[in-house]
Amino acid sequence: MRRASILIIGLIIISIFWSSNSSTLHLSNIVMAGDKIYHYDLTIHSLTVFNDHDTPGNGEIFIKVLIDNDEIRIPKDSHYSMSDNDEVQVNWEQIFSIPSPVNILIEVREDDDGLDDSLGSFYLPNYNVTRKTFYTSNPSDAKLVISLLITITDVPTTETANTSSENTVEFWEFMLFIAVVSIFLYVVYYVGKKMME
Numbered sequence: 001m002r003r004a005s006i007l008i009i010g011l012i013i014i015s016i017f018w019s020s021n022s023s024t025l026h027l028s029n030i031v032m033a034g035d036k037i038y039h040y041d042l043t044i045h046s047l048t049v050f051n052d053h054d055t056p057g058n059g060e061i062f063i064k065v066l067i068d069n070d071e072i073r074i075p076k077d078s079h080y081s082m083s084d085n086d087e088v089q090v091n092w093e094q095i096f097s098i099p100s101p102v103n104i105l106i107e108v109r110e111d112d113d114g115l116d117d118s119l120g121s122f123y124l125p126n127y128n129v130t131r132k133t134f135y136t137s138n139p140s141d142a143k144l145v146i147s148l149l150i151t152i153t154d155v156p157t158t159e160t161a162n163t164s165s166e167n168t169v170e171f172w173e174f175m176l177f178i179a180v181v182s183i184f185l186y187v188v189y190y191v192g193k194k195m196m197e
């Protein structure tokens, strides 16, 4: 029975290695228990320009949104042609979820060849606002109407934990089945060999 014992021990070692390895992979791919997820729903409703920073003619106005290091231009690859005291309906919405709160910087700019200039900027507060008017740091240049909805949820851990333990159990059951079949086949082989002698 020595060969069968070696085979079974080998299978058990392989299954232990496999199951511990697979559970490690599971854990590294999920957010840990107790963590939070921050859901942001940011809407820029409208933009009003008091000084278009362009003489003569309209300013080529765009909004720059900086979410951490991600820069977004509105309108994308374009601009609003705006004169003094013009208002545009922007109706731009961005929804995203991240594991920690972020700073959101809003800036209004005017495109000029080589050197475009700023109509001021400001950071959004880290709380909910609905259709609130924000003047830029140059309040005589521009204002925007913005809504921000932040919701915080717990990381759902029960589902991922169940999935990984189920996978492990299924693999153990499979390896046990292989071990039992191996013993059975070896016994058949051993008894058959003895009978032949």
Ligand SMILES: [Ca+2]
Binding pocket: 052, 053, 054, 110, 111, 112, 116, 117
């Ligand atoms: Ca200008």
Ligand SMILES: [Ca+2]
Binding pocket: 053, 054, 058, 059, 060, 110, 111, 112, 113
């Ligand atoms: Ca210009």
